[in-house]
Amino acid sequence: MKTDILAFGAHPDDVELGCGGTIAKLVSEGKTCAIIDLTKGELGTRGTDEIRLEEAAQSAKILGVAARENLAMKDGFLVNSEEYQLRIVKMIRKYRPEIVLANAIDDRHPDHAKAAKLVSDACFLAGLRKIQTSLDGEFQEVWRPKQIFHYIQWKDIKPEFVIDISEHLDKKLEACMAFKTQFYDPKSTEPETPITSKDFYESLTYRAQDLGRLSGVTYAEGFTTEKLIAMKNFDGIVL
Incomplete structure (x- = not known):
């Protein structure tokens, strides 16, 4: 499956929070997008990993992405290992994206920065011919994305560019709130976390x-x- 955009998140809901509006916009423009969650988010205070997988599938439908997969890496203990790199290499070679979107380069949750470097390294390795991989018994051709962009999460990192999501914020919020166990719910009796507050939702x-x-x-x-x-020119700039 050839995609235009492949978005990676350390946890289910990272992509929605960081670049859900951008994904929704690209899909509306006819671009093909897929999401790869590295972990199931099994260490999350609320919900279970099974529920989060269901929520992720619902969110994917809202955004209209072509596919969503989970690599079942260990939540809270991401490492830049050969094993994890090769799992991501297989996804890059499977979906053959022109652009990869990945976690923030620095953030409150340690998995986010680790995922940013892990995905970046895998993007480079996916283009090396002497690294051979196969998926479902079939040999994979090499592929290296043209660009890697990192979305912004908890920390207030200064962006190097922005995407106008003015017509797609509602879709982003809807996709985020598909993760009902994770965000603001005044009726919930589960423990509070930094992302379950009304203030976080409004942010x-x-x-x-x-x-x-x-x-x-x-x-x-x-x-x-x-x-x-x-x-190439200035045509894409919002003036």
């Missing part, structure tokens, strides 16, 4: 609004990039 809007204010649109999502971006 999804006001953070997007603030990036929009700074960039001249209504709502935006920010990204950092691993290499300098070359533009």
Whole structure:
């Protein structure tokens, strides 16, 4: 399956929180997108890993992505190992994305920064011909994405560019709230966490609004990039 965009998250809901609006926008424009969750989020305070898998599937339907897979790595203990790198290499070679979206380069949860480096390294390795992989018994051709962009999560990292999601914020919020066990629910009797508060839910809007204010649109999502971006012209810039 050839996709335009492959988005990775250390945990189910990372992609929705960090770049759900961007994914929704790309899908609306006819781009093919897929999501790979590295772990099942089994250490999460609320819910279970089985429930989170169900929530992730529902969110994927809301966003309209072509596929979503979970690599079942160990939540809380991500390591940049050969085993984990090769699992990701197989996904890159399977979906053959032009662009990879990955976790924030620095964040409150240690898995996020680890996932950012793990995915980045795997993107490079996926392009090496002497690393041979197979999936479902079939040999995989090498593939290296053209760009890796990191979305922004808990920490207030300064973006190097933003995507206008003004018409897609509602879809982002809907996809996030598909994870009913994880976010604000005044009726829940489960323990509170930093992301279950009403303030956190509201921050999804006001953070997007603030990036929009700074960039001249209504709502935006920010990204950092691993290499300098070359533009053919100025046509894509919101003026």
